[in-house]
Amino acid sequence: MLLIPCPFCGKREETEFHHGGEAHIERPKDPDALSDEAWAEYLFMRTNPKGVFLERWVHLAGCRRWFNMARNTATNEILGSYKIGEKPPKGAR
């Protein structure tokens, strides 16, 4: 069970949260102009790294706010969480 540091509420158990997948995937600015390859990249392709991963979480059973977190997928070690719009913690990228 992960102990997740919500940037708004502090450390809470994983069961209060829902995982939102890879962070920092930007929605296409001009969807009409997008090629099929660019759509595939946006919708489906993921980095899925073995190592430090920047991901989104939502504190569903708490403050219900979205935030980002840096976690090592090889060890589940959490490097820190940060609010949307903020920079990842040092050492995460």
Add this chain to the structure above:
Amino acid sequence: MSKYSIFSLARNALNFHKNWEQAWRSPDPKESYDAIIVGGGGHGLATAYYLAKEHGLSNIAVVEKGWLGGGNTGRNTTIIRSNYLWDESAAIYEKALQLYEGLSQDLNYNIMLSQRGVLNLAHNLHDVRELKRRVNAIALNGIDSEYLSPAQIKEIVPIINISPHIRYPVLGASIQRRGGVARHDAVAWGYARAADALGVDIIQQCEVTGILRDNGRVTGVETTRGIIRAPKVGLVTAGHSSVLANMAGIRLPITSYPLQAMVTEPVKPIINTVVMSNAVHCYVSQSDKGELVLGAGIDGYNSYTQRGSLHVVEEQLAAVCLLFPIFSRLRIMRKWGGIVDTCPDASPIISKTPVDGLYINGGWGTGGFKATPGSGWTFAHTIARDAPHRLNAPYNLDRFTSGALIDEHGAAAVAH
């Protein structure tokens, strides 16, 4: 390779089983091969076997970073079935099941296939309608498939709770009577032994650290035991598909999640079939040793740790005890996790890649074991002919660009 038979068993019994020959060699890697298969699990070994047997390509190596079948081949719950909804899935999983049915004879290795039937339960009106639709769609593809009432389920599984008053009552089930279980290790070992006999070099403790390319063509692999060259390389590394593809600069639509399974202490024969439930997330069968083999849903976040969170196990065991109250006092002996590489459409990728001579087989999600022979059969064809087999043509990497997805999210007993 000497043949396994009742006579070889008797002969070796006279020597107190001290003189059994090794099932496969452990050669040092040669400098080059005609093809290299990366990954010595069931799928990789099956690929090597069919490359040698069906396509006459025997100067090949299987390189494995750990030991044979030590990844997802040894971590699944050994269930085999082909009751998939879509035509593309039905075709490849049914091919796999048909190959399984003759595999012990073909490999001269007892894979202990037990076609004890697989039940999928319905717990609400929507489940019932969906299962009936599936039963009919599957039957239209020529695959055995029936619908059962709660009373009929109770006849097959007397210990199941079909009371209408529980939280998720059992309202019906589909059954594939040809489905069942097999000994997962034996599938890997049988393919390894048969491939080795055809001249395939199986090299364990040899981790691939890089994929060599020249002008958009693959030329070999860098390993912890040196460089091995080959004009063709097949990646069959379930749990690490993205990591390996990344070495060749290829991005995949795959996310890797932990999937947990567990066994109880052994008990006398109590359930002689396989029971799966989508809605409450559990699947149960009993091994020959008497342990109940239980599977959970996948964990909520991606990870390569081969372990998951305890609350997933708690939910899974609550579901098991709801359906089978008699299990409530059993103790769990072992629990483990495997890493399942999951595609957005919950279907695999068996495909050529943008790099010439590099092929990929992965993304099987939670359902790779049952597909092992069919996966190897079609991947061997793809590598040997540099073109997909009819059965895996739909499972190309381009489908994520063209939009021709094969949406099998409803096929598994676990949510993706």
